Amino acid sequence: MTSISATPLTRYARLADRARSAVEDNVAAVVSEHAGREAVAVQLEQLRGYPAALRRTTLSALGDYDVFELMLMSQVRYGTPYALWRDTPSGFAEDVLGEALFAQQRALLDATVTSPRVAAAMCFGSGKSHQVALLALWHRAVRAKDEGMTVVVVPHKTSCEDLHQILTMLSQANKVPYDHPAVYLTVPNDWRVLAGIHSPDTMIVVSDAGNLRPVQGKAVEQILSSSVRLVAVGTPNEEPGTWFEDLAQRSSTYAMRMSLLDLPSITGEACGQCRGCHDPRPHSPALHMADAQWAQRSIALYGYDHPKITARFPFETARSER
Ligand SMILES: [Zn+2]
Incomplete structure (x- = not known):
């Protein structure tokens, strides 16, 4: 390889x-x-x-x-x-990391600059972990070593390991620092586990937010103060009442959505060359995203309204059915 x-x-x-x-x-x-x-x-x-x-x-x-x-x-x-x-996560990703982004991905990365609470609902196959890694690296890199803190919360150990790999790869490939504890990657299994974090200018990025368990949501809530920014990224769960859904419904949250129909693998939007994988052959990042064939199979399997496709929360689906 x-x-x-x-x-x-x-x-x-x-x-x-x-x-x-x-x-x-x-x-x-x-x-x-x-x-x-x-x-x-x-x-x-x-x-x-x-x-x-x-x-x-x-x-x-x-x-x-x-x-x-x-x-x-x-x-x-x-x-x-x-x-x-x-003040420009997407600019950092494009200019410094050489990432090929599409318009909605840029908007999603930059939302945190203007909104302290962001809930980014993304469909299956839209590169959620990569998005989380870009945000964490940006937040770390534009600050001095001892300034602020970047906390990445992940619901499961396996997704934590995957994310660590992506962060390490991006960090090494671009000589951009990713070091513990400046970037604190954690699977909180106790609601008090993050309570010791009091650094002003902290950003919490929640990865796979749709699968965050209630105790983990509580752990995140524990450290949300006015000087702490939060970006939660995930595919909404089919079950109502998740922490992610609750966050998306709050008036103080800026909620965004990226459905399958927004992905460049479907729209054909040009987005440059992929730099996020080990394949040296020139190819678009859209190659790694869910495509029309996947959509057809999934629609047959789950139906049109499934959160994996629409990135909609149960409360939104219920509202539109009224
Ligand atoms: Zn690639």
Whole structure:
């Protein structure tokens, strides 16, 4: 099997790695030299004030040396070369990780920037674990090592191991840090287990949220304060009354849906080349998603209204039947 490390780093990942090493290897010299570079500092702050789209376009037009200088300044000031991606998870995934995203996936990743509580209902085969991994890596990478905390809650041990593998692969392939305990991956089996987390600027990402058990939902609720962001990603369970369904119904939650009909494997939306697997042959990420044949089989098996296809919660289905 070809190693994922054969995939070349993106320009930003390569320059960021150099900037981080430069600072870590020779902190005093780099910091004092950079303290005098007012023009770079001014440019960094100007860019930070731009809307994400304009900032990314501006960056893409700069040469490697200028980007490297900005990343070095970012590392010195903010403890990360990626401060310029702090408000754009989709921008980070595309620019730094080289991910090929489709429109709705971008919207889903970015929802957390404007909404502190997000319930993302996704159909079967839509790359939920990958989405969770992208969010966790982004949240970690755009902060200094000791700043904030990223907690990933998973209902089962096996899905926890799968997610750990995806995170490790993405981290190594892109030289983006993924380290415990900055990224805390947990299967809570006791509602008190997360109670010790008091870090301000924490983000909780719940993976496979449709299968979260009540005690696990309670564990998450325990640490939800005003400084904690929550993104729950999963396929709704057929059974009503799950924690995920309850979350999606709250007025304070921004609820999103990605049904089978939204996937590029069905719509044909172009979304670039896959970088998320070990296959070195050029292919679209849509190849890994549920397709029309799967849909036909599943509709025959479960019916049109099944959450695996519609990503709808039981309360939504009940409402539309009234
Ligand atoms: Zn692939």
